Amino acid sequence: MKLSGNLFVLILLIYESHLIGCGKCPGAQYQPLFTPCICINDTTIICESIENIDLKQIFDYFSKTLNWKERHFKSLTINCRQLLELQELTFGDLTFDNILVTNGQNLRQIHTNAFGATRLTLKNLTIEAKGQLVSISNGYNLFEAIGSLINIENINISGLNIYATPDYAIKPLLGNQWALKNLTINGTIHRIGKYAFYDSAYHLKHISIGNQIEYISSHAFDMRIASFERLTIDLSGNQLTGNSFEGEVFLNTKRTIYLDLSNNKLSHLDEFIFDPFLSLDIMNIVNVSGNFLHCDCRMKWLAKNRLKYKRQVVNALCSDGRPFWEQSLDEFNECKHNEIIDS
Template structure:
């Protein structure tokens, strides 16, 4: 019974295929190719100026590419209820009327790329409740309007790259609750559309490539907690990321390549604890600092190709226990020490080709692990020393390694003890020269054994010399110079003594001290008195100083008199006499009970 039922299903399926084939072979044969077995109608490259008529509802795929279609009318495809895929790419479409696709209830894929659309009106995509993929790339669209995609609730991928897009309204993506992938490459946006992006709470992948953005501000991608893959590349004016620009994201893959970042954005990255893939290639990054990437606990791949990288500091990848791929090809690295990694045991792929590598003891660890490491078909090449220049890492034998990959211990050249003495306020240079292979780095420690840097009043110069500017008494002590390279360290201490100015604890009859300089009388000091110090200024300097001060005083007085004269002239004629009335104190009678008499007086004053 089961076998008979199966035969009946096969029979009726063959009959259905024949019926559909006959139905499709008739009306569309004149201008299109019908493929009954695939339920497909191919009208590509037929010089069509309009959508052909007579395409029956059995078709599930309709190809209208490479024609001359300019307008899609309302309900243009209303009869094709079974259509699953519609491709209108490579036409001349400039107008799509509202509800042009109405009736395509089962449509899953709609492609309208490489046309001449400048604007898509609200309602154009009405009647497309099941579309999963929409491709409107390579048009001339200038703006995304509010609710433009609202009637496409099932849309999962929106391809909108290579348009003239300059503005995305705040509610343009309203209704796209299921959108997972958005591509906005090669648009003219200069700012991240933060409000519009906040509508896409289900987004998993976002591409911002070849755009004119200059920075990523704080909260650029807020509400996108489900986003896993963010790609921002080929943005030559992007030179900074705000500290909280990536806050709220739980990315597993991040690409920030072909931009203008001068350093790794440590602060914006530190919270991305689920990040596994990081690409910072083709940015002008010169160094990777130590102990700043440890928060990226799950990081497995780091790509930093063509980034002008000069140095990777020891401990740069400390804490990255799952690190397995490092691509630093086409940089300016001289070496990559084992101390850079948390552990080289997890490392599987290492790309160092295109770097001027010095094949010495610092790269011996790579040679010893070359059988476990993969160079992806591009093995590193030695640039120095001369005896191995141009040789690939795979060309060395195990016997050669101990003799060629060596380093020479760092050694300080001047071993003679230095005792530098100076007066307070002077600038002092403490020298420390060393040699070794590789060239040792010079560090200085203060008398309190704190590390001195290349900034501040006491700083280390680029040639390793320690500069003490405006020396103070408290700067006195033993400074330690340390020369270090991969083969070992050497050190020497240098003594600095700073003599302060004399104290001002003197009696009134003795010499007077000001700022460490002594002023004494012409009499010779008596027994037990301190010798006077020479006067710090010569006679000529004093005469000039006194003269300048006297002239300044006279000029100030003259200006005051001139001002008073001009002010008095502006008041008109001045009276030279003044009459003053006054009332003198009252006088009582002799008995003390008489009436009090009051007398008034007047006198005239003459003003001189």
């Protein structure tokens, strides 16, 4: 019987999971090989330096001093302001539950296969770059690296510097990251591509992306698999206007959505975008606090549906400071049917 590629990988990973043991700090005689990294209580590795370091070489040495049952650790912290990259198989044969890369002022790229063996065990990944991290460059693909993490639960990447997330940005190795609950990708990102999170997990509860988003492509938040989990899509603090959304951007999420659009530059809610979204699920919520809406004819559709949508569109303020829902429909009498006023 011929196995499909994904099934073969799944069987291999299940087999590997039975081999995971516990960590053990190498003997003191080996410490010069691991400088500037230290191992604490057989559970934690910390690497700190003001200079760039060859993490791959360090962890290769580290692995060779341990047998296969001693290579799994609870956490790894890397604090190196001059670190330039996470290269292929950076962590050798070591595996971790949690990885924190902090103070990455010069971190620029992450290899597609940076995580190697720890792709199976890693649960929490935090990378704090400082605005130089790019997503794709000559075998280095941040989003494919993220997709390789089989049992990941929480991903937090900051300091990304790209124009747009690619279409189908997150491509899990086995088709779905079932354990993933929270995904945060922040930095200088101007556009979200189509189907960016299409294969994200059934249990995904929170997506946060920004903080310079100006445009969101159609189907950006489509999901392949339906879920009963409520999903928060946090787009707060970006540069979104009333014209930033392509059609059907929120219509195929296949789950209830809390959409946070607070502190953007919204002048109105486009009827052709938000009326279908709100009608799709009476539990869908849009938070527009911190946006001073122009309560003109472009918002008449919402005023007409006051009874239907008042509980779904929250914290709406007009540019004159009045709560939108205190506006009477009579104030829109001069609007013609389907009239649109350009901003």
